[in-house]
Amino acid sequence: MSQPSPPAAHDRGEPVPGPAYWDHPEPLAVASAPVPEYGSGSLADLLPTLAAGMGVPGLAPAIEELAPADRNCVFLIDGLGWEQLRQHPDEAPYLTSLLASSRGGTGRPLTACYPATTATSLASVGTGLPPGAHGLPGYTVRNPQTGELMNQLRWHPWTSPGPWQPYPTVFQLAHAAGVHAAQVSSPTFQNTPLTKVALSGGTFHGRLTGEERMDLAAEQLAAADRALVYTYYAELDGAGHRYGVASDTWRGQLMCVDRLVQRLAEQLPPRSALYVTADHGMVDVPFDEQHRIDFDEDWELRAGVALLGGEGRARHVYAVPGAANDVLTCWREVLGEQFWVASRDEAIEAGWFGPRVDERVYDRIGDVVAAARDDVLIIASQREPKESAMVGNHGSLTPAEQFVPLLEVRS
Structure with missing residues (x-):
């Protein structure tokens, strides 16, 4: 199956309220992220x-x-x-x-x-x-059929394997x-x-x-x-x-x-x-607030977010209806140069998930995708206590x- 046409754009509305962002580093361009060597060396x-x-x-x-x-x-x-x-x-x-x-x-x-x-x-x-075809594009991703986060390593909650990866x-x-x-x-x-x-x-x-x-x-x-x-x-x-x-x-x-x-x-x-x-x-990521950004304690990052998927260095962010553009803007401003932050369509166009994304996989990818550039994490101390306590981490494009x-x- 070929990559689907992107859905109609959400209403942009007003920006997520918050403090001025001029003290944050400039967001890192999605195009600067290295892409896996699909088709020749992956x-x-x-x-x-x-x-x-x-x-x-x-x-x-x-x-x-x-x-x-x-x-x-x-x-x-x-x-x-x-x-x-x-x-x-x-x-x-x-x-x-x-x-x-x-x-x-x-x-x-x-x-x-x-x-x-x-x-x-x-x-x-x-x-x-590549992930855009087989359909396992993260540690936890949203199941579009149920709206729940699915852990694809532990396969929880249960999902029929055949339709998920056919x-x-x-x-x-x-x-x-x-x-x-x-x-x-x-x-x-x-x-x-x-x-x-x-x-x-x-x-x-x-x-x-x-x-x-x-x-x-x-x-x-x-x-x-x-x-x-x-x-x-x-x-x-x-x-x-x-x-x-x-x-x-x-x-x-x-x-x-x-x-x-x-x-x-x-x-x-x-x-x-x-x-x-x-x-x-x-x-290895140090245990301090500078290197471990706690989503559960950061109201700016939580604003407009319905589900937080993926893992600390490779996040899928699922927005409440109508808030995807605002969440993207906020995450880019808050995270600055520490993460490559892309919309779903930007990540797909950049080839992060491979040369194509099947239609059944499209909505499993977050509205916003955040990949760590530095030795940092976006932890969730309350939702993911075990994962948030790990010393060694992985997932990103470095x-x-x-x-x-x-x-x-x-x-």
């Missing part, structure tokens, strides 16, 4: 490139430098940004060796999609589509083409709606430990002449959220990840390619969040 381009190289019909290679292989494995490490990896060579010697290796490995960054958050990224990885996954297409498709992950994720809409197809194999997953992923690669295997590790992301990417806990998890990648790489069967990537990077590794090992 997470959405990885699996279609690999599957096309295996002869799966209907898919085309988008990442030119990836040579075809009969057996492909994607190991997605939640929260491992390109910049964070490059800053920690001592904790990740094996991964660091793949950044620019002369022994069969290559390394380059991909961009996550917008927002750089797990539900959106996993859907882009699994479907090979496109087939690359694994389903590969399986239909005779490729052995398999996912190796925690048993917790086997029957979740997010897995169903983003990663289903072929067989699912649940294993509790990272070591078990690496061993089984290697076995699944060797199970057929053509194989497409996906495996996943979440604990690095959890450490970043709780303690930050500057913490000893996060560095310890990175050391574990490094050993897991090497364990899998050393078991690759012949004619295999292993690709290590991630869903987003992460930014390199620290958007750039994720694409590391290759071939056998």
Whole structure:
């Protein structure tokens, strides 16, 4: 489906009342925001490139430098940004060796999609589509059918998965083409709606430990002449959220990840390619009022807002009827240069959500979209107490969040 025509403009009315704004920095132009490399170097381009190289019909290679292989494995490490990896060579010697290796490995960054958050990224990885098509454009977004905020990671409140994301996954297409498709992950994720809409197809194999997953992923690669295997590790992301990417806990998890990648790489069967990537990077945000702007305590930002969606660094703002233009003006003035603040149509036209936005997805995007530029958050201390207390955060368009590794090992 093509991008819909924008709805009729709301009545502009009078500006939201408030103090003079001349003491705020000038709003940051939407056009200055970097846009993910959809179609040539984003997470959405990885699996279609690999599957096309295996002869799966209907898919085309988008990442030119990836040579075809009969057996492909994607190991997605939640929260491992390109910049964070490059800053920690001592904790990740094996991964660091793949950044620019002369022994069969290559390394380059991909961009996550917008927002750089797990539900959106996993859907882009699994479907090979940008967010404007697959329809998971944020951590929480408004369901136009009910008017409620829907958490797309936890899938709450319940929404029928098929209509929400109707496109087939690359694994389903590969399986239909005779490729052995398999996912190796925690048993917790086997029957979740997010897995169903983003990663289903072929067989699912649940294993509790990272070591078990690496061993089984290697076995699944060797199970057929053509194989497409996906495996996943979440604990690095959890450490970043709780303690930050500057913490000893996060560095310890990175050391574990490094050993897991090497364990899998050393078991690759012949004619295999292993690709290590991630869903987003992460930014540590200081705990003070300057860096954590509390929506629940800021009457200017609340004025005219019906629902606050997204997450701290990538907000979807849903206005009460008739107030969208006033909310946009207020958010731009209050946030100044700390955020890129766009209307829905401006964000779509700029390509934040991909080259097209399907009609069913259009109203899931906020009337106002705010993406952090600095190390700041828009928290909601009362509505989102757990999320507001996180040290490490992600979601926006900055390199620290958007750039994720694409590391290759071939056998």
